[in-house]
Amino acid sequence: MSIQQIKIRTGNQMIAEGALHAGCQFFAGYPITPASGIYKSMIEELPRRNGVAISSPDEISALAYCVGASARGAKAMTATSGPGWSLMIETVQYALMTELPVVIAVVQRLGPSTGGATQGAQGDILLTEYCTSGAYTIPIFAPSTAEECFEVASLAMFWAEELRTPVIILSDKEIGMMSEDVNFSSLVSSPVNYRKQPVNNDTDGYKTYNFKSLADVPLFSPIGGEHKTTITGSAHDKGGSLQKNSPETIEVLRHLQKKITSRAEEMAFVKTDDDPNADILIISFGITARTAREAVKLARKQGMRVRLVNVISLFPIPEKLLKKAAKGVHTIFIAEENLTGQYRSVIQHLFAGTIVIGINSFGKMITPNDILGCITL
Amino acid sequence: MTTVQPKTFLKDSVAFPFCKGCGHHHYVHNLDRALSSLQLDPKKVCIVSDIGCIGILDSLFVSPHTFHTTHGRSTAFATGVELADGILNDSKLKTVVVIGDGGATIGLLHVVNAALMNVDVTVLVANNMLYGMTGGQHSGFSPLEFITPTTPEGNIVPPMDICAMIKSCGAEYVTSISATDKNLTNVIADAIAHPGFALVEIVELCTEFAIGNNKIDGKTIQAMAEQHNAATLPATFKRKEFCEEYKSKVLGHPSKIKNDALTQRYISSLHGTRRWVIAGTAGEKVQLSSYLLMRAGILCGLHATQKNDNPVTQGSGFSLSEVVLSSEEIYYTGIDVPDVVIISSAEGLKEVTANGTISRSNKQTVIIMEDSLPEITTSARIYRVPLRSMCTPQRATTSAVAAFIARELVIPIEAIVDSIQMHVGEKVSLYQDDIKKLLPLLS
Numbered sequence: 087m088s089i090q091q092i093k094i095r096t097g098n099q100m101i102a103e104g105a106l107h108a109g110c111q112f113f114a115g116y117p118i119t120p121a122s123g124i125y126k127s128m129i130e131e132l133p134r135r136n137g138v139a140i141s142s143p144d145e146i147s148a149l150a151y152c153v154g155a156s157a158r159g160a161k162a163m164t165a166t167s168g169p170g171w172s173l174m175i176e177t178v179q180y181a182l183m184t185e186l187p188v189v190i191a192v193v194q195r196l197g198p199s200t201g202g203a204t205q206g207a208q209g210d211i212l213l214t215e216y217c218t219s220g221a222y223t224i225p226i227f228a229p230s231t232a233e234e235c236f237e238v239a240s241l242a243m244f245w246a247e248e249l250r251t252p253v254i255i256l257s258d259k260e261i262g263m264m265s266e267d268v269n270f271s272s273l274v275s276s277p278v279n280y281r282k283q284p285v286n287n288d289t290d291g292y293k294t295y296n297f298k299s300l301a302d303v304p305l306f307s308p309i310g311g312e313h314k315t316t317i318t319g320s321a322h323d324k325g326g327s328l329q330k331n332s333p334e335t336i337e338v339l340r341h342l343q344k345k346i347t348s349r350a351e352e353m354a355f356v357k358t359d360d361d362p363n364a365d366i367l368i369i370s371f372g373i374t375a376r377t378a379r380e381a382v383k384l385a386r387k388q389g390m391r392v393r394l395v396n397v398i399s400l401f402p403i404p405e406k407l408l409k410k411a412a413k414g415v416h417t418i419f420i421a422e423e424n425l426t427g428q429y430r431s432v433i434q435h436l437f438a439g440t441i442v443i444g445i446n447s448f449g450k451m452i453t454p455n456d457i458l459g460c461i462t463l
Numbered sequence: 464m465t466t467v468q469p470k471t472f473l474k475d476s477v478a479f480p481f482c483k484g485c486g487h488h489h490y491v492h493n494l495d496r497a498l499s500s501l502q503l504d505p506k507k508v509c510i511v512s513d514i515g516c517i518g519i520l521d522s523l524f525v526s527p528h529t530f531h532t533t534h535g536r537s538t539a540f541a542t543g544v545e546l547a548d549g550i551l552n553d554s555k556l557k558t559v560v561v562i563g564d565g566g567a568t569i570g571l572l573h574v575v576n577a578a579l580m581n582v583d584v585t586v587l588v589a590n591n592m593l594y595g596m597t598g599g600q601h602s603g604f605s606p607l608e609f610i611t612p613t614t615p616e617g618n619i620v621p622p623m624d625i626c627a628m629i630k631s632c633g634a635e636y637v638t639s640i641s642a643t644d645k646n647l648t649n650v651i652a653d654a655i656a657h658p659g660f661a662l663v664e665i666v667e668l669c670t671e672f673a674i675g676n677n678k679i680d681g682k683t684i685q686a687m688a689e690q691h692n693a694a695t696l697p698a699t700f701k702r703k704e705f706c707e708e709y710k711s712k713v714l715g716h717p718s719k720i721k722n723d724a725l726t727q728r729y730i731s732s733l734h735g736t737r738r739w740v741i742a743g744t745a746g747e748k749v750q751l752s753s754y755l756l757m758r759a760g761i762l763c764g765l766h767a768t769q770k771n772d773n774p775v776t777q778g779s780g781f782s783l784s785e786v787v788l789s790s791e792e793i794y795y796t797g798i799d800v801p802d803v804v805i806i807s808s809a810e811g812l813k814e815v816t817a818n819g820t821i822s823r824s825n826k827q828t829v830i831i832m833e834d835s836l837p838e839i840t841t842s843a844r845i846y847r848v849p850l851r852s853m854c855t856p857q858r859a860t861t862s863a864v865a866a867f868i869a870r871e872l873v874i875p876i877e878a879i880v881d882s883i884q885m886h887v888g889e890k891v892s893l894y895q896d897d898i899k900k901l902l903p904l905l906s
């Protein structure tokens with residue numbers, strides 16, 4: 087290990103670092119534990135890099151500022167927790183419909199409502215993914231360490247720009263607020279990209295939402311740029327004109343989903359702690375994935391054959407990778423810190439014929455012994 | 464580049480989608496004339512429209528950028544556009560918000576905040592005193608006694624005077640005018656030209672829902688506009704536009720990120736994991752002591768995590784930290800059985816009792832606690848020492864950490880002294896004295 091580059095950082099700070107590394111130019115924030123650390127880091131650093139970091143009077147404004155800035159061409163991001171997220175939902179839907187890239191870091195805490203501000207939880211998986219009217223897939227990436235916060239922030243910025251769509255970083259209180267040693271010399275990041283733009287001389291033919299095949303991402307021109315833009319959250323044709331259910335409008339709506347699902351395999355990202363002869367598979371994510379890793383270490387000491395999959399790209403669900411990981415095992419355990427097994431509820435159909443068991447907790451972290459207890463039963 | 468100024472920004476021969484006689488007709492024509500009279504390049508104009516009958520005017524415009532947003536939020540989207548434009552691009556885009564009284568009711572805070580910021584957004588409120596698109600329900604702008612489907616007995620809540628309200632936010636260009644006033648084009652043009660936040664309330668009639676049940680006509684509307692416009696515009700504008708202010712005061716200071724990368728300087732004999740819980744009172748540097756411990760570990764090439772806890776109000780009550788040090792990568796960051804527990808005050812003791820730290824301690828656990836605290840029952844090994852009087856409450860936990868390290872020598876004492884010194888400089892000698900006094904009490 088190269089000790090030279092070790093710094094003490096929280097997950098929140100590393101999300102900010104990752105976003106800055108990815109070229110984030112605009113941040114708007116509103117205070118909420120346990121996400122405030124991202125807001126603070128961005129306010130401190132972004133203006134020093136000639137970007138804008140601004141305080142908003144509520145979370146609706148925070149995201150609307152970001153989406154407005156994105157329409158003007160800025161790579162934008164905000165951060166919040168469950169209560170603020172619920173205020174942002176209408177605007178997330180709007181960003182999705184208007185194909186405006188934006189990254190939202192949701193640092194989970196105990197719900198419902200204002201719940202436990204300083205207590206960890208993984209209970210917003212379905213609230214974040216299934217927040218859209220119309221049921222669209224929103225890419226969600228979940229980090230499990232401060233280093234992964236950097237990696238995931240840069241990944242989220244990448245996919246937001248690449249697909250012109252909102253992307254969520256789903257962190258949690260433990261990862262966000264805990265400090266740990268971070269090796270800056272081994273940080274992983276995605277390429278720094280920018281939404282694809284039209285070549286400038288074709289101003290007349292420009293349509294805000296043009297595409298040939300459903301999976302194409304329309305070329306982006308900013309408000310204030312050379313091409314007249316027609317942005318609308320209402321159902322629209324490729325030119326952005328409001329239309330009710332015309333065939334072209336329905337095509338545009340289908341495209342919103344297709345552009346994401348057609349890239350699902352590229353987005354699919356899991357980290358596997360493998361045993362090729364495993365007969366047990368543990369699936370987890372976020373803070374619980376690292377606990378599971380400890381449990382797996384202990385289980386292997388007892389001679390058990392266990393494979394662990396830490397799911398980073400929660401959505402689109404990395405179906406192929408999960409199915410592959412399930413090959414040869416007789417039982418699958420899915421560990422997550424919520425009462426109802428939210429992620430399990432959307433992936434267990436992939437494992438027909440295999441026993442699937444949830445390991446759940448609420449109001450307190452799952453411990454390695456909790457997991458060990460379940461898998462050795 | 465020269466651009467030919469268009470005579471109109473509107474589409475040719477397109478039918479307006481509004482009812483016959485609707486005040487929105489005047490609004491659109493006057494906005495268009497104002498934009499043309501200012502000779503703006505349409506590519507440098509953005510119309511951000513809200514929801515409602517007024518919101519759909521975006522489809523009438525052919526050349527400027529249009530941004531049709533959500534109910535009430537148009538001013539917030541426009542603020543985002545302007546911030547990115549004025550600070551990141553310096554392109555002097557003119558951003559006009561087209562919003563109804565309904566939108567201004569639900570989205571009032573966005574208008575207030577844009578006015579407070581003095582961002583260069585022009586908000587044109589089409590006040591027809593009701594929600595037109597959804598069937599004429601009353602809004603926050605409906606006058607007293609106004610009859611609508613949702614106020615069948617007449618409105619009993621007085622209307623908002625948005626001009627008065629927004630003036631109180633420090634906005635310098637705020638005015639109210641009737642939609643049929645012949646001065647409307649000029650007023651809108653002035654508002655757009657104003658290099659900062661501007662708001663014009665355009666008082667109108669919804670012919671579909673306002674008349675019939677209510678005695679309302681051009682004169683009433685004129686009177687209402689005049690009443691809202693009681694204060695005239697100031698002779699000179701004094702405030703700096705927000706983006707200009709941001710660029711001069713906030714942008715481009717040298718980075719504060721210090722190079723706080725740590726280099727391994729010491730060797731620890733730790734193989735495996737050590738889990739520490741440190742508890743005391745808020746304001747007594749409990750979390751700092753944990754940070755210093757964590758840093759000492761990292762100076763020895765160990766991995767480390769630190770978690771802090773405190774009551775919802777951060778400056779009172781207990782303060783608690785958990786530190787995990789390990790020779791291997793740390794997966795599990797919680798503490799089931801602690802190896803070392805330090806308790807410096809009654810608040811700290813209460814918390815480690817309540818959260819189960821004490822009951823989960825066992826024979827391997829060492830507890831160092833302030834000797835004035837009550838007895839506790841545990842199989843852990845307990846050292847009761849006068850932490851507060853010997854080291855002062857402020858140094859109590861840090862000195863206890865350092866003394867335990869000095870006793871155990873798994874982490875070299877130099878590492879923790881170094882870590883403390885990096886924070887307190889010369890005052891490290893006070894801690895070294897504390898260690899000398901505490902050490903004999905820990906054997």
Ligand SMILES: Cc1ncc(C[n+]2csc(CCOP(=O)(O)OP(=O)(O)O)c2C)c(N)n1
Binds near residue numbers: 596597
């Ligand atoms: C969040 C939300 N709530 C409610 C609505 C329904 N809605 C559509 S238009 C409108 C009222 C618009 O009134 P106003 O802004 O005064 O415009 P007008 O139709 O009078 O021109 C409402 C409440 C909506 N679109 N979004």
Ligand code: SF4
Binds near residue numbers: 486516591668
């Ligand atoms: S309903 Fe009222 S506000 Fe809407 S178009 Fe008709 S007259 Fe105008």
Ligand SMILES: [Mg+2]
Binds near residue numbers: 515563565592594
């Ligand atoms: Mg209205």
